[in-house]
Amino acid sequence: MPSCCAVIGSITYALKGQRLLASFNIDSRVIKVRSAGTAGGCAYGLEFDCINSDTVAALLRRGDIPYRDIFRM
Numbered sequence: 001m002p003s004c005c006a007v008i009g010s011i012t013y014a015l016k017g018q019r020l021l022a023s024f025n026i027d028s029r030v031i032k033v034r035s036a037g038t039a040g041g042c043a044y045g046l047e048f049d050c051i052n053s054d055t056v057a058a059l060l061r062r063g064d065i066p067y068r069d070i071f072r073m
Contacts, residue, residue: 004050006060007033007043007068014044017065024059026052047073 028048
């Protein structure tokens with residue numbers, strides 16, 4: 001299955017998001033993502049199976065975890 005990434009920004013929110021997804025049995029891992037939109041040129045994101053994209057987006061919104069984008073890797 002292809003992987004997708006939710007670009008989150010801070011490591012704190014990425015870890016919170018990972019715990020939230022795990023509580024709904026969605027496997028994910030925190031990764032470092034290159035992002036031109038951040039001051040340091042990088043951000044953190046969550047990598048997960050693309051089949052869960054809609055669910056991940058809904059859970060992150062419901063959990064008040066801000067994300068910039070979800071893209072296919």
